[in-house]
Amino acid sequence: MRKTLWLSTLIGLTLAAPAAAQVRLTGAGATFPNIIYQKWILTYNARFDNVEINYQSIGSGGGIRQFSDKTVDFGGTDAPMTDSAIAAIGGNVLHLPTVLGAVVPTYNLPGVAGSVRFTPALLADIFLGKVTRWNDPRVAAANPGLTLPATDVVVVHRSDGSGTTYVWVDYLSKVSEEWQRRVGRGTSVNWPVGLGGRGNEGVAATVRQTPGAIGYVELGYALITKMGVGQVQNRAGTFVTPSLESVTAAARGAMATMGPGTDFRVSITDPAGPQAYPIASFTWLLVRKEYPDPVKARELARFIWWSVTEGQVHAPDLGYAPLPGEMQPWIETRLKTVSAGGRAVWAPRPAP
Amino acid sequence: MSVRARVFRRRVRSMVLTGVVAGLCALAVLPLLFILGDLVAKGASSIDWSFFTRNPAPAGESGGGVANAIVGTGIIVGLACLIGLPIGIGAGIYLAEYGSGRLGWIVRFVADVMNGTPSIVVGIFAWTFIVKPVGRFSALAGGVALAILMLPMIARTTEEMVRLVPHSLREAALALGYPRWRTSLTVIVRTALSGIVTGCLVAVARIAGETAPLLFTALGNLNFSTSLTQPMQTLSLQIYVYATGPFDEWHRLAWAAALVLMGLVLVIALLARWVTRQRYGAS
Amino acid sequence: MLSGAGGPGEVRLAVPGPTGTPPPAAAPVIPLQGRNRADRAYQISLTALALALPLLLVVLVGELATNARPAIERFGWRFLWTSVWDPVAEVYGAAPMIFGTLASSLLALLLAVPLALGVAIFLTEFAPRWVRQPVAFLVELLAAIPSVVYGLWGIFVLIPFLRSAVVPPLKATLGWTPFLEGVFYGNSLLAGGVILAIMIVPYIAAVSREVLLAVPASQREAALGLGATRWEAVWTAVLPYGRAGIIGAIMLGLGRALGETMAVTMVIGNRHDIGISVLQPAYTMAAAIANEFSEATTNLYLSALFEVGLILFVVTVVVNALARLLVWRVARGAALGSRAL
Numbered sequence: 003m004r005k006t007l008w009l010s011t012l013i014g015l016t017l018a019a020p021a022a023a024q025v026r027l028t029g030a031g032a033t034f035p036n037i038i039y040q041k042w043i044l045t046y047n048a049r050f051d052n053v054e055i056n057y058q059s060i061g062s063g064g065g066i067r068q069f070s071d072k073t074v075d076f077g078g079t080d081a082p083m084t085d086s087a088i089a090a091i092g093g094n095v096l097h098l099p100t101v102l103g104a105v106v107p108t109y110n111l112p113g114v115a116g117s118v119r120f121t122p123a124l125l126a127d128i129f130l131g132k133v134t135r136w137n138d139p140r141v142a143a144a145n146p147g148l149t150l151p152a153t154d155v156v157v158v159h160r161s162d163g164s165g166t167t168y169v170w171v172d173y174l175s176k177v178s179e180e181w182q183r184r185v186g187r188g189t190s191v192n193w194p195v196g197l198g199g200r201g202n203e204g205v206a207a208t209v210r211q212t213p214g215a216i217g218y219v220e221l222g223y224a225l226i227t228k229m230g231v232g233q234v235q236n237r238a239g240t241f242v243t244p245s246l247e248s249v250t251a252a253a254r255g256a257m258a259t260m261g262p263g264t265d266f267r268v269s270i271t272d273p274a275g276p277q278a279y280p281i282a283s284f285t286w287l288l289v290r291k292e293y294p295d296p297v298k299a300r301e302l303a304r305f306i307w308w309s310v311t312e313g314q315v316h317a318p319d320l321g322y323a324p325l326p327g328e329m330q331p332w333i334e335t336r337l338k339t340v341s342a343g344g345r346a347v348w349a350p351r352p353a354p
Numbered sequence: 355m356s357v358r359a360r361v362f363r364r365r366v367r368s369m370v371l372t373g374v375v376a377g378l379c380a381l382a383v384l385p386l387l388f389i390l391g392d393l394v395a396k397g398a399s400s401i402d403w404s405f406f407t408r409n410p411a412p413a414g415e416s417g418g419g420v421a422n423a424i425v426g427t428g429i430i431v432g433l434a435c436l437i438g439l440p441i442g443i444g445a446g447i448y449l450a451e452y453g454s455g456r457l458g459w460i461v462r463f464v465a466d467v468m469n470g471t472p473s474i475v476v477g478i479f480a481w482t483f484i485v486k487p488v489g490r491f492s493a494l495a496g497g498v499a500l501a502i503l504m505l506p507m508i509a510r511t512t513e514e515m516v517r518l519v520p521h522s523l524r525e526a527a528l529a530l531g532y533p534r535w536r537t538s539l540t541v542i543v544r545t546a547l548s549g550i551v552t553g554c555l556v557a558v559a560r561i562a563g564e565t566a567p568l569l570f571t572a573l574g575n576l577n578f579s580t581s582l583t584q585p586m587q588t589l590s591l592q593i594y595v596y597a598t599g600p601f602d603e604w605h606r607l608a609w610a611a612a613l614v615l616m617g618l619v620l621v622i623a624l625l626a627r628w629v630t631r632q633r634y635g636a637s
Numbered sequence: 638m639l640s641g642a643g644g645p646g647e648v649r650l651a652v653p654g655p656t657g658t659p660p661p662a663a664a665p666v667i668p669l670q671g672r673n674r675a676d677r678a679y680q681i682s683l684t685a686l687a688l689a690l691p692l693l694l695v696v697l698v699g700e701l702a703t704n705a706r707p708a709i710e711r712f713g714w715r716f717l718w719t720s721v722w723d724p725v726a727e728v729y730g731a732a733p734m735i736f737g738t739l740a741s742s743l744l745a746l747l748l749a750v751p752l753a754l755g756v757a758i759f760l761t762e763f764a765p766r767w768v769r770q771p772v773a774f775l776v777e778l779l780a781a782i783p784s785v786v787y788g789l790w791g792i793f794v795l796i797p798f799l800r801s802a803v804v805p806p807l808k809a810t811l812g813w814t815p816f817l818e819g820v821f822y823g824n825s826l827l828a829g830g831v832i833l834a835i836m837i838v839p840y841i842a843a844v845s846r847e848v849l850l851a852v853p854a855s856q857r858e859a860a861l862g863l864g865a866t867r868w869e870a871v872w873t874a875v876l877p878y879g880r881a882g883i884i885g886a887i888m889l890g891l892g893r894a895l896g897e898t899m900a901v902t903m904v905i906g907n908r909h910d911i912g913i914s915v916l917q918p919a920y921t922m923a924a925a926i927a928n929e930f931s932e933a934t935t936n937l938y939l940s941a942l943f944e945v946g947l948i949l950f951v952v953t954v955v956v957n958a959l960a961r962l963l964v965w966r967v968a969r970g971a972a973l974g975s976r977a978l
Contacts, residue, residue: 005487040412056575063932072489154820161907163932192723198907206600226414227600368866378755385835444686464691470957472896474923535679563783566898597789612786
């Protein structure tokens with residue numbers, strides 16, 4: 003009853019408004035890829051007049067939630083949906099990877115020359131609250147060449163449901179048994195210590211404004227705010243600087259486990275590989291297998307295809323790594339399964 | 355101690371405490387001056403023509419503006435007024451004209467209760483009541499949420515303004531043969547109109563700056579949009595996103611947008627005062 | 638038509654109330670029993686519009702309660718004192734949020750009440766006429782500033798100011814107390830409390846001012862006539878008379894502080910933790926809802942947030958109701974010219 007009332011009001015208003023030739027798509031979710039998504043979306047909107055896409059970065063948790071509640075057309079997440087979450091929406095979801103990124107430890111230590119190195123155990127100890135000062139012997143042990151100040155360590159984490167968090171704690175759970183036991187994995191966890199910031203944006207901002215702070219953000223954010231970016235020791239024992247190459251190396255390792263039939267829900271944290279960065283991740287767009295509106299579904303598929311092909315060129319400048327080329331045909335196969343009313347909607351854009 | 359000495363001490367204490375009270379008053383006003391000063395100092399330099407006519411640029415890039423946010427604020431506030439004003443004023447007139455019974459007491463109590471409702475609670479209500487069933491975030495949902503906030507404010511101020519009209523006017527009109535509805539509408543309400551308008555303007559100024567209820571209803575939009583059935587950006591949402599973000603460009607724009615929003619609120623508030631002044635000036 | 642009114646007959650003259658006192662009671666007109674269809678239509682349409690409010694309230698509370706049910710059933714009363722908020726283990730307790738809400742509001746009151754009362758007393762009792770309008774306008778302007786603008790100012794101006802100029806001397810002098818323990822990160826209970834204080838000053842001041850204006854001049858004049866100094870007249874005659882109303886004003890300010898969202902969430906640190914030190918980050922109910930609502934991934938999580946919203950709603954309603962009761966008592970007392978409350 004209530005729904006009919008609102009629907010009729012909305013329909014009435016939509017009809018009353020001058021008919022626009024535009025297809026409007028709304029998405030929401032991860033803040034991790036927000037920098038490149040905004041670049042893609044605004045570029046795409048400017049280039050193709052008949053489509054207008056909107057994306058709001060409210061966190062991966064928000065992306066999953068709103069997508070599941072059908073209040074947005076597509077969701078963004080760096081934390082893949084769990085099997086039970088997928089079952090709860092009847093399996094009507096596709097995870098399509100769009101870009102790769104690194105979750106990096108970023109810190110505010112003015113006057114420290116050079117990059118701080120972190121071993122897995124050190125990262126876990128910091129985020130468990132066991133290391134409280136920057137000149138703690140455990141930090142010094144990993145950084146023999148650096149003089150570290152006696153400043154307090156201020157941990158900054160996410161206050162919203164986050165895929166970036168998921169990647170971070172997924173990694174910490176793999177490398178620290180204590181973390182796995184005490185805190186565990188999730189898009190929102192019970193943090194032992196720290197301040198909460200909203201979105202990658204909020205964590206980066208808080209780190210930037212708080213001397214002694216350390217947080218975890220996607221590489222692009224740390225680059226733009228020019229905060230310190232730490233090196234992390236990978237499974238092979240090398241201290242790796244987060245970079246496009248090391249992220250791509252991490253993805254390469256994962257490719258071996260994926261094939262054309264993959265559903266792309268793969269974690270690439272703590273990979274093997276001598277140069278692989280240990281805390282990297284795909285980020286996915288959540289797309290329904292079945293849409294009610296064929297026109298919108300088609301435009302959405304086109305946008306995603308554009309992002310994973312032409313859009314990839316923007317990635318390196320903004321601090322993300324492009325998808326391995328081998329994935330493109332697999333993604334194309336998936337896009338072709340998106341349907342509306344039982345029929346596939348995929349049709350390449352007509353030539354201008 | 356002699357009486358004169360005692361009186362002198364009391365006088366001194368009175369002066370000192372008067373000074374303390376004046377000092378407290380000055381201290382209370384000080385943050386306002388700082389805030390306004392900071393808004394101008396940090397925001398004015400970013401305000402140029404392109405600020406008003408451009409839409410946001412991608413994250414981290416420069417050259418964006420708040421055109422979509424300004425229009426969005428206007429549309430959502432306009433929607434809220436469209437929904438909230440008739441109901442609010444109607445309820446207010448009801449309370450003043452027929453509100454001495456039990457139903458009037460209930461409505462008045464409810465209005466007071468709703469006046470104190472935190473705006474975030476209204477926001478989550480609007481999400482479950484409108485956004486989720488319909489299946490999309492929209493400017494309409496945002497407008498409704500703001501209307502819910504406006505309603506009790508307008509109802510109460512309208513009631514008070516209508517009650518202030520002297521009984522003699524009502525009785526004169528009735529004595530001249532006006533039916534009750536016509537007395538109420540064309541005599542009483544008309545006299546109270548400027549006060550009602552003031553109350554409405556004050557309520558509009560309040561909701562123009564609201565952010566919390568829009569977080570889950572209008573959501574926000576990267577693009578310029580006038581569609582009521584799509585998400586929409588407002589100045590308040592824009593300020594929130596930009597202020598909590600890490601980019602210097604965003605911070606700059608946040609200050610400028612805050613200055614614009616504050617200017618808007620100020621204009622409405624001054625308009626409200628001007629309306630009342632007109633009334634007293636004319637009589 | 639009034640009975641007997643066929644010409645210039647019995648017309649009762651009603652004296653309008655003086656401005657500044659509570660509005661007079663509703664027109665004591667004999668309600669016409671619907672003899673006129675237009676009258677009935679008018680009354681019915683107004684009633685319908687007015688009924689929208691209770692209807693809305695019922696629906697609002699109903700939605701909140703329905704959505705909060707799963708969490709209420711799961712956690713019961715424990716929800717109020719469990720201090721764990723763990724979305725992974727699906728254990729939710731609102732104690733840190735409730736504590737943070739109360740603590741930040743209390744801190745805000747501590748700071749705001751002296752300032753607001755100072756404003757009210759100064760403007761009603763001591764200020765020369767030419768000062769009253771501009772200062773009153775400035776204080777009102779404080780109420781007009783949107784919450785998100787306060788938050789913006791809080792992040793970029795207030796917190797650096799606290800960090801550099803307020804906390805070091807505070808720690809130097811009072812650092813031994815548990816209230817100032819620990820490192821100041823910036824985003825903290827202190828920042829939240831200070832911002833809230835600035836925001837509620839105008840509300841407390843405005844209502845207190847009205848309360849003080851409602852105090853009959855005779856009280857003040859009697860005191861002055863007995864030889865009191867100006868301050869003593871205010872302190873011994875005016876303030877006690879308006880005491881209940883002022884308490885009501887303070888509670889109204891408290892009601893505002895409890896529900897404030899944006900400015901608080903931007904400066905308070907967003908941490909589910911209970912701590913006595915004001916230098917530590919904290920969380921309030923409103924801030925938690927704002928941050929976590931759109932992304933509560935499970936139904937229980939969402940339900941827990943609805944329960945928090947319900948608690949917040951009930952608390953603010955109760956506080957506001959008490960406040961209005963107190964203010965109304967003073968207003969009514971003044972109108973009747975009666976004894977001090």
